Amino acid sequence: MMYQTFAYYYDLLMDKSLYQQWLDFTEQRVGTLAGQQILDLACGTGDLASLYAQRQNGNGQVYGVDLSEEMLSLASQRLANDQVDVTLLQGDFRQLSQLDLPPLDLVTCYDDSLCYLTDLSDLTTTFKQVAQVLAPQGTFLFDLHSLYQVNEVFPGYMYNYREEDWAFMWASFAGEASNSVTHDLTFFVWDDALGGYDALNETHHERTYPLATVEAALQTAGFTQIQTFGGFAGEAITATTPRWFVQAQRG
Structure with a gap:
């Protein structure tokens, strides 16, 4: 199971500055996080979920979902140390509707986590599951490795x-x-x-998948207003962009 063996060491190696950049990108796209119901999908050791909760300052609720029990154990420790309220749930991308989640305003899935879905049907299923847990007009933000x-x-x-x-x-x-x-x-x-x-x-x-394939899968899942970006600042995609960012809205 992904990262199950050495979540602790993965966490030590992770560039922590990236979490602030993902937070900045999220706020750039959706504005204030206060009062929102937010899911950090593939939350890992809880760094980004903690930042979300700190931004809310008790006004709203953050959820974190990950497949790895070991990751969630480390996340629980981090959130306790940060003294923030985040609900952690173990679950599969493809089965989100089976979890105890309210209608969500925002779902994020960063750090190229969706690239672990190596079958297009699984990616499409995940998009459909995200749409099911989002409230109408809710926002989905994620990134992927580029083809380059x-x-x-x-x-x-x-x-x-x-x-x-x-x-x-x-x-x-x-x-x-x-x-x-x-x-x-x-x-x-x-x-x-x-x-x-x-x-x-x-x-x-x-x-990863061509952007046209990703956009078609999102549309199949019921998403509209799909936008793509080439970096944390929302810049345009180029031939050598390493990471693609995508924003979509539940129709």
Whole structure:
């Protein structure tokens, strides 16, 4: 299961400045978050959900949904430390309507999380589920890896990181499906009992889709007023844009 093995180390590696940028983009697109019912889909360790709740200052409610129990456990600790009220729920993108959610004003899904849906039918199902939990005229904001990022940047990409008692290796390869990539992630964690490093390995598969395909799937799910952007500031998409941002409204 994604990140189930090493959510703690994933959280340590995450560039925390990105969460403020996602918050800024969200407020740029929808305005004040106070008074809104908000869902952070694929909430991970709760950083962005916490920022949402801090912006609300008790006026509104934030929900966080993630598939990983370990991620949600870390999120619960973070939210308690931040002294904010966020309702955490374990669930699948494709089954949101089965969760205990009110009609939502805003759903966000950032950090390329939708790219883990490597089948177009699953992506379309997720869009339909988001539409079901949104109130009429509710807003859906998300991002995706661009075709350039998946097909030109990731294949052959390698990254290594080392601390005193743990190290990380990341290698990416072109996937078998069109516009897909495979990430081989390995953490080496020092184990005193072993007197050596314990290797924790996970393989992640991601896929993106042409924007026209994404927009068609959104329309099938009942979304309108679809807009696309090439960055956190809402800039235009170019041939080398690494991440696409999308805004859509439930019709």
